[in-house]
Amino acid sequence: MAQVHTVLGPIAPEDLGLTLIHEHVMVDFIGADETGPHRWDRDVVAPTMQPYLDALVAQGVMSLVECTPNYLGRDSVLLQRVSRATGLHIVTNTGLYKEPHLPAWAFELSPAELAERWIAEWEQGIDETGVRPGFIKIAVNPGPLLPIQQTIVRAAAITHLATGLSVVCHTAHAAAAHESLDLVEEEGMDPRHYVVAHADQIGPDQIAPESISNLDAVDLEPAWEAHVALLRRGAWLEYDSIGWNPYEWHERLLLAMLERGYEDQLLLSQDAGWYHVGEPGGGTVQPMTKLLDEFVPRLRAAGVTEALVEKLLVDNPRAVLSVD
Ligand SMILES: [Zn+2]
Numbered sequence: 001m002a003q004v005h006t007v008l009g010p011i012a013p014e015d016l017g018l019t020l021i022h023e024h025v026m027v028d029f030i031g032a033d034e035t036g037p038h039r040w041d042r043d044v045v046a047p048t049m050q051p052y053l054d055a056l057v058a059q060g061v062m063s064l065v066e067c068t069p070n071y072l073g074r075d076s077v078l079l080q081r082v083s084r085a086t087g088l089h090i091v092t093n094t095g096l097y098k099e100p101h102l103p104a105w106a107f108e109l110s111p112a113e114l115a116e117r118w119i120a121e122w123e124q125g126i127d128e129t130g131v132r133p134g135f136i137k138i139a140v141n142p143g144p145l146l147p148i149q150q151t152i153v154r155a156a157a158i159t160h161l162a163t164g165l166s167v168v169c170h171t172a173h174a175a176a177a178h179e180s181l182d183l184v185e186e187e188g189m190d191p192r193h194y195v196v197a198h199a200d201q202i203g204p205d206q207i208a209p210e211s212i213s214n215l216d217a218v219d220l221e222p223a224w225e226a227h228v229a230l231l232r233r234g235a236w237l238e239y240d241s242i243g244w245n246p247y248e249w250h251e252r253l254l255l256a257m258l259e260r261g262y263e264d265q266l267l268l269s270q271d272a273g274w275y276h277v278g279e280p281g282g283g284t285v286q287p288m289t290k291l292l293d294e295f296v297p298r299l300r301a302a303g304v305t306e307a308l309v310e311k312l313l314v315d316n317p318r319a320v321l322s323v324d
Contacts, residue, residue, distance in 0.1 A: 002322040005134040006063075006089045007079045016089060017062030019317035022168070022197060022240040022269035023288050025049050025066050025082055025090075028073035028277035031100040035071055035277075042078050045275045046085065048282045052273060053086040059292045063089040065269075065317070067168065067197070069097045069137045073277055076131040091134035091321060094121040094159070096152055097170070098139040111154035111187075118159040134321055136160060136167045143176035145183075153180045157187035164323040166193045168238070172201035174226045181233050191234040195267065195320060199237035200245070200253060202226050215248055224256045231262045236320060240269040243290035251298055258308070267320065268295075268312050 003010040026045055028035045056064065068074045076092055083090040095118060096106055106114065118136065125131055138156045140149045156167040167184070171177045177196045184194055203212065203223055212218055230237060237257070242250050257266055270291050276283030296309055 002324050004089075004091065004318070004321045005132045005323065006091050007076055007083050007129075007131045008089075010132075011089060013318045013322040015062075016314070016318050016321065018060050018313050019063040019065065019321075020056070020061055020269050020288060020291070021065045021267045021317045021320065022067050022238060022271050023064050024068050024271070024274035025053075025079060026073045026075060026275040026277060027068050030278060032071040032103045033100075035073065037075065040073075040075070040275070040277045042075070042081060045078055045282065046081050048275055049082060049273070049285070050085060052285055052287060053082060053088055055287065055289050057086055057088060059289060061088070061292070063091070063317070065091045065135070065321070067093065067137055067271075068274075069093060069095050069101075069139075071101045071103055072097050074126075076126045076129040080129060080131065092126070092131060093135050093137035093168070094118040094126070094133035094165075095137040095156060097137075098141060098149060102148065106152075107148055109151070111151050111158055114151060114155035115158035115162070118155065119162050122159070122163045122165065133165065134323075136165050137170075138167065139170035140176045140180055142173040143179055145176060145179050150183060153183045154187055157184040157189040160184075160189050160193055161187070166195060166320045168195040168197050170198055171196045172198045174202045174230065177202070177230055177235070181230075181235060195236040195238050196230060197238045197240055198271070199227065199230065200239040200241050200250060203249075212249065215252060220252065220256070223253070224260075227253070227257060228260060228262075231257065231265050234265075236265050236267055236316075237262075238267040238269065240267070240271045242268060242295050243270045243272060243286070247295055247298055250295065251302060254299070255302060255304075258304070263308060263311055264316070266312060267316055
């Protein structure tokens with residue numbers, strides 16, 4: 001029987017509902033050597049984030065996938081507390097990010113040894129909470145992949161094969177995405193369980209989409225081809241910076257891929273929110289409401305059907321998070 005593993009325990013995939021697949025409740029960018037629960041006060045973080053999460057519930061959002069990995073501010077105790085207070089299903093992760101957010105011990109391990117630690121989190125739970133991860137979160141550098149990031153990608157594939165959990169990889173460049181897919185395939189993993197997060201950063205000739213002021217003046221075909229080349233390999237593409245770049249970029253990108261028939265491999269989110277550990281009051285929190293308030297209405301106006309919106313925000317996240 002398929003299940004989704006939330007911080008409060010397993011739920012039926014049908015109960016996920018409207019899901020934001022890539023957001024953050026809290027992030028600590030200080031680095032692996034200094035981060036830890038001593039850096040934040042849950043009694044401050046939880047109430048600071050509560051109104052931002054309540055706003056999602058008011059929009060009809062039922063589930064939030066928290067993409068903060070270990071050593072970057074992952075806190076399963078905090079997430080359990082926030083989930084109880086808001087009623088949102090929250091999913092956390094196992095895995096590791098990239099430098100300077102990697103502990104020294106990670107550099108000493110082989111892919112199999114690293115995977116062993118992540119599989120242990122799946123089997124025994126994270127920290128003292130016993131919370132089980134609902135996916136594997138990793139990251140890669142722009143490419144060519146550094147040896148440590150190659151190890152982490154391979155470890156993710158090994159962990160996937162042992163657990164069934166999907167891999168979500170912070171990837172902002174096409175070359176890094178292809179190299180990562182080569183590595184997971186070498187380990188025997190089907191790219192259909194691999195999510196290229198931040199794929200919307202793969203722009204025309206790798207120019208940052210946010211720097212393009214006039215999309216009409218740019219030949220977008222090379223960008224579309226770069227996205228199609230990844231989709232053809234079977235991977236998910238996650239367009240998760242909605243609200244950070246001009247909506248026009250995301251609208252054109254998404255419509256171009258829908259037109260080509262890839263609706264079964266696309267995910268939408270905002271990579272927003274978060275209590276910034278170390279900043280007074282948690283710094284400036286980016287609301288997570290823009291996707292539904294501002295972007296989805298643009299899609300409807302462009303002719304995207306309700307059924308397709310539901311596919312992108314309900315069915316596809318459910319497919320990524322369901323584990324047998
Ligand atoms: Zn993120």
